[in-house]
Amino acid sequence: MNRHRADTPESGNYDDSHRAFLQAFLSDPVKPVEDVVPLIAKILTAHEPDRQRLVNDITQPIINSMVQAVNAKIAALDFEIRSTRNQENRTLTYALVNTTSDTFTQLATSFSPDEIAYIKRLLDAMFEINNTKAREIMAVKGMDATNLAKAPRNRQSQAVDADEQAAEVDVNxxxxxxxEADKVLQQLVTQGFFQKSRRGWYSLAPRALMELRTYLKETYNEPPADDEDDPPPIIRIRDCEGCREIVTVGLRCGNRECGIRWHDGCGNQYFRGQQGGTRKCPACDTEWTGDVFVGERADRVNSRASTNGRSSMRTRGEEEDN
Ligand SMILES: [Zn+2]
Ligand SMILES: [Zn+2]
Structure with a gap:
């Protein structure tokens, strides 16, 4: 096999080390940075045995150039190695993702059509049922997740707000x-799409946030209103004011009409920079209390609209969490 086709700029540096790197992602598509670093050290050392690389030699630019070279090769196949930060601890995760918006085509290789429909019901539970103006939980509790195994029988049994949704219900x-539902959930966790918290909530893991970014916004956010008289579009998926990535775990402005969201770390960083005085939302000037949550913590807080929540029986009146 001819391995010396360094004729185009993109493929100029592509060698066996990049092939090995891509191979590692093909066999295990989600890798935290603490796995990527020793992987690259091992690959580069194998590639050039005279020049041993240790973990400390693998800098961020080395990782970036490895990723870029591989991405230039695989872009035409609609694949890309992306990275995102964990919403809670800000650590980097890398994942080989499908860049086409139709992520479900890819899931179809591991799941049956009925299982895919189940996965969509799980997403609807996270981003519609458990994601209201009053409570942006964006997660689904273990038992509720299992119970979604049952497909809705007809339009009447659909959620009330789901006029639009009903049209999409496939009667088949x-x-x-x-x-089977538990097996699907297990697989989604193993494949890095979902994560399960200690309290038993399923939410989207970094891989899903990378792959489903477009899908989530297209599915759960309404397009801008055509007419001034139209009601404002419903936006259920919002980006962080700091890092501009989706927030499913973080903080929100206390003003329910306000769209400002932060990851905990991004928000703390912003408000640390604000010396003295009252901390205020940068968009609406509401006082920033830092205790209005997005994510499963929103379920535990004695929500300001306690009459509104259908899971208010789970409310335990804990106002402070950190
Ligand atoms: Zn952020
Ligand atoms: Zn605000």
Whole structure:
């Protein structure tokens, strides 16, 4: 095999080390940075045995150039190695993702059509049912997740707000068994799409946030209103004011009509920079209390609209969490 085709700029540096790097992502598509660093050290050392690389030699520019060279090669196949920061601890995760907006085509290789329909019901539960103006939980509790195994029978049984959604209900979708649902959930966790918290909530893991970014916004955010008289579009998926990535775990402005969201770390960084005085939302000037949450913490807080929540029985009146 001819390995010396360094004739175009993009492929100029592509060698066996990049092939090995891509290979590692093909066999395991989600890698935290603490796995990527020793992987690159090992690959480069194998590539040039005379020049041993240690973990400390692998700088961010080396990682970036490895990723860029691979991405130039695989872009035509609609794949890309992306990175995102964990919303809570800000650590980097890398993932080989499909860049086409139709992520479900890719899931179809591991799941049946009825299972895919189940996964969509899980997403609807996270981003519609458990994501209201009063409570942006954006997660689904273990038992509720299992119970979604049952497909809605007809339009009447659909959520009330789902006029639009009802049109999309496929009457051919069949329920799956509870055990099958648990297996799908398990697989989604193993594949790095979902994560399960200690309190038993399923939410989107970094890989899903990278792959489903477009899908989530297209599905759960309404397009801008055509007419001034139209009601403002419903926006259920919002980006962080700091890092501009989706927030499913973080903080929100206390003003329910305000669209400002932060990851905890991004918000703390911003408000640390604000010396003295009252901390205020940069968009609406509402006092920033830092205790209005996005994510499963929103379920525990005695929501300001306690009459509104159908899971208010779970409310435990904890106002402070950190
Ligand atoms: Zn952020
Ligand atoms: Zn605000």
């Amino acid at each position: 979708v069949k329920s799956i068994k509870h055990e």
